Amino acid sequence: MRVSVGILCEGCKRVHFISPSRKSGHVLYDRVRREFRLTCHPPCGQVTSFQRGMLKPYSVSAGALERGYADVAECRPMAEIERQC
Ligand SMILES: [Zn+2]
Numbered sequence: 001m002r003v004s005v006g007i008l009c010e011g012c013k014r015v016h017f018i019s020p021s022r023k024s025g026h027v028l029y030d031r032v033r034r035e036f037r038l039t040c041h042p043p044c045g046q047v048t049s050f051q052r053g054m055l056k057p058y059s060v061s062a063g064a065l066e067r068g069y070a071d072v073a074e075c076r077p078m079a080e081i082e083r084q085c
Pocket of ligand 1 (some may be wrong): 009010011012013014040041044045046
């Protein structure tokens, strides 16, 4: 299992991972509004605006990370495993 930060799409309940090493085309930073915008994959297509602080670390399989997203049931928020400061 790997750890990556991600954001949940409320439309389809998939967690999209933000990779710092690889540009994910569906996450854009809006400089004017100072927020990130995630455009979900079709057929969902929901647009989610979020701040950096809303990203949560998830424990997730390497395969899901490679894919860039995972069903919310496939990954576990790290906060539920242990909380570290
Ligand atoms: Zn979605």
